[in-house]
Amino acid sequence: MMNWFPGKERAAPVVEPASPNDTARLAAIHGASFHRGWGESEFEAMLAERNTLIQRLRLRSNVIGFAVSRIAADEAEILSIAIDAGYRGQGFSSGLLFTHLGHLAGRGVRTVFLEVEENNQPARRLYERAGFTIAGRRERYYREAGGQELNALVLRRNLS
Ligand SMILES: CC(C)(COP(=O)(O)OP(=O)(O)OC[C@H]1O[C@@H](n2cnc3c(N)ncnc32)[C@H](O)[C@@H]1OP(=O)(O)O)[C@@H](O)C(=O)NCCC(=O)NCCS
Numbered sequence: 001m002m003n004w005f006p007g008k009e010r011a012a013p014v015v016e017p018a019s020p021n022d023t024a025r026l027a028a029i030h031g032a033s034f035h036r037g038w039g040e041s042e043f044e045a046m047l048a049e050r051n052t053l054i055q056r057l058r059l060r061s062n063v064i065g066f067a068v069s070r071i072a073a074d075e076a077e078i079l080s081i082a083i084d085a086g087y088r089g090q091g092f093s094s095g096l097l098f099t100h101l102g103h104l105a106g107r108g109v110r111t112v113f114l115e116v117e118e119n120n121q122p123a124r125r126l127y128e129r130a131g132f133t134i135a136g137r138r139e140r141y142y143r144e145a146g147g148q149e150l151n152a153l154v155l156r157r158n159l160s
Helices: 020-033 040-047 092-106 121-129
Strands: 014-017 052-059 062-072 075-083 111-117 133-143 149-158
Touching: 014 092, 020 040, 020 052, 020 062, 020 075, 040 052, 052 092, 062 092, 075 092, 092 121, 111 121, 111 133, 121 149
Parallel strands: 075 111
Antiparallel strands: 014 052, 052 062, 062 075, 111 149, 133 149
8 A cells, every 4th residue: 555654654652661851741741731730859759659650651752641640558549641732632541541550450459549620521531431430529629720619520440
């Protein structure tokens, strides 16, 4: 078959452990994705914690996303997951999430929790497709920059 775009065939993103060299990029993606962004020093501190799993999503030479979880005994909480805005809507988050869950399972985690803003449809679709179910609801849990209060859903998924 003819290749209309020589050298432009799609590359697959790779999930890898994040390193201290990634903190500026991770902080930039986080800051552009969430109302209260995490700084480089917060990522550095988390990378040094044995109970925190931080994985990056790399496409060619670009880090385009990440997932962060904190593990306690056989439970984990996904603290943050984000894809660079320029790479959203291409299904990249599913592979990142599934690989991340696999690593949590490999570390003995049996149950994963997370909080998601009730109206965050891309995130809710992502988690629903990954098998998360609603375990609770927290009224007016998030406060937006403009003062608007938003509800959080607590989601849960068993890994065993
Ligand atoms: C949530 C996020 C990680 C999803 O990443 P992504 O790679 O763009 O996601 P995908 O392309 O896999 O799309 C996920 C689902 O959301 C849907 N979706 C995408 N944009 C949407 C929109 N604007 N409205 C409704 N659904 C949307 C997709 O169709 C897909 O659903 P499907 O699998 O049923 O088709 C990304 O949007 C992001 O980084 N958001 C900012 C940070 C954030 O909110 N993180 C989650 C915090 S809990």
